[in-house]
Amino acid sequence: MIAQHFEYTVATSLGEAVSLLQKYGDRAKLLAGGHSLVPMMKLRLASPEVLIDIGRLSELSYVMEENGALRIGALTTHHSIESSEVVGRGCRSLAEAAGEIGDIQVRNKGTIGGSVAHADPAADYPATLLAFDATIVTLGPRGERSIHASDFFVDMLTTALEPGEIVREIRIPVHSGRSGSAYLKFAQKASGFAICGVSAVVDLDGAGAISKVAVGITGVGNKAFRGAGTETALRGQQPSPGLLRSACEKAAAGVVALDDIHASAGYRLDLARIYARRALEKAVERAG
Numbered sequence: 247m248i249a250q251h252f253e254y255t256v257a258t259s260l261g262e263a264v265s266l267l268q269k270y271g272d273r274a275k276l277l278a279g280g281h282s283l284v285p286m287m288k289l290r291l292a293s294p295e296v297l298i299d300i301g302r303l304s305e306l307s308y309v310m311e312e313n314g315a316l317r318i319g320a321l322t323t324h325h326s327i328e329s330s331e332v333v334g335r336g337c338r339s340l341a342e343a344a345g346e347i348g349d350i351q352v353r354n355k356g357t358i359g360g361s362v363a364h365a366d367p368a369a370d371y372p373a374t375l376l377a378f379d380a381t382i383v384t385l386g387p388r389g390e391r392s393i394h395a396s397d398f399f400v401d402m403l404t405t406a407l408e409p410g411e412i413v414r415e416i417r418i419p420v421h422s423g424r425s426g427s428a429y430l431k432f433a434q435k436a437s438g439f440a441i442c443g444v445s446a447v448v449d450l451d452g453a454g455a456i457s458k459v460a461v462g463i464t465g466v467g468n469k470a471f472r473g474a475g476t477e478t479a480l481r482g483q484q485p486s487p488g489l490l491r492s493a494c495e496k497a498a499a500g501v502v503a504l505d506d507i508h509a510s511a512g513y514r515l516d517l518a519r520i521y522a523r524r525a526l527e528k529a530v531e532r533a534g
């Protein structure tokens with residue numbers, strides 16, 4: 247299908263993008279990599295009257311490590327994240343998640359800011375951003391806000407972004423010492439989107455017990471969530487195959503799973519348990 251007629255304007259700075267968003271209000275949408283918005287427009291699921299192209303704002307494309315945190319600009323492409331040495335070292339599961347997105351064409355154009363703002367329930371990043379307690383930094387008419395990932399993803403395609411706000415940066419605390427992370431996904435064959443994707447982060451203490459653990463799960467419910475039951479069962483324990491298996495029985499406890507043509511709710515819940523265990527096993531191995 248062909249998108250409805252729209253006006254097109256290019257923002258030449260972040261400040262100009264905020265002003266243009268204010269000027270056009272809810273008639274406008276930002277265009278970053280266009281790999282979620284343009285398909286939505288072609289299907290007439292989105293019909294903005296004005297597109298504000300922020301895709302050329304190089305000031306928003308960067309990856310750096312500063313004061314124990316990874317800072318990733320909103321316009322950093324999936325491919326840049328996948329291939330970043332800094333991300334691979336400090337947040338391996340994020341690099342793995344980026345490398346799992348769609349195909350190379352999608353990864354060369356799509357951006358992390360566009361992905362988090364779009365909040366697809368089957369997107370790859372949210373699981374890792376939740377597991378790493380990431381912060382989404384936004385800029386709007388009232389200035390900058392830092393929103394915790396657990397507050398940012400509100401529901402299917404719905405975030406805590408307020409009208410006129412732009413995602414500016416993603417900040418991820420880097421774990422030091424005996425720490426490991428891993429992202430594993432069971433993908434929908436045609437698009438690559440997650441039917442279930444799990445990101446696990448594990449810190450071990452000097453005696454090899456689990457001092458910190460986080461499990462983020464995407465693709466299973468309306469929005470990505472933390473496997474809180476699994477985390478509680480593992481905290482303070484010595485990791486063993488039996489413990490990981492029993493803890494992961496609670497990976498999606500209380501979650502209403504999606505049920506669609508790609509997978510039944512029951513199948514998704516099974517995948518959540520299995521992929522949580524596999525991701526945790528890998529994270530523990532890497533931490534060791």
Ligand SMILES: Cc1cc2nc3c(=O)[nH]c(=O)nc-3n(C[C@H](O)[C@H](O)[C@H](O)COP(=O)(O)OP(=O)(O)OC[C@H]3O[C@@H](n4cnc5c(N)ncnc54)[C@H](O)[C@@H]3O)c2cc1C
Pocket residue numbers: 275276277278279280281282283284285320321346347348349352355356357358359360361362363364366368369370371411412413414437438439440
């Ligand atoms: C064939 C195909 C396969 C895909 N497979 C996967 C997959 O396996 N896993 C996965 O996670 N994703 C997948 N995607 C989606 C892809 O990751 C998109 O790149 C991403 O979801 C959106 O990023 P974008 O830069 O393309 O954003 P756009 O499409 O330009 O924008 C998406 C939305 O975010 C808004 N937006 C963009 N940037 C900002 C910003 N900085 N601040 C505020 N709002 C903003 C836009 O207004 C729009 O509403 C796939 C897409 C395609 C086409």
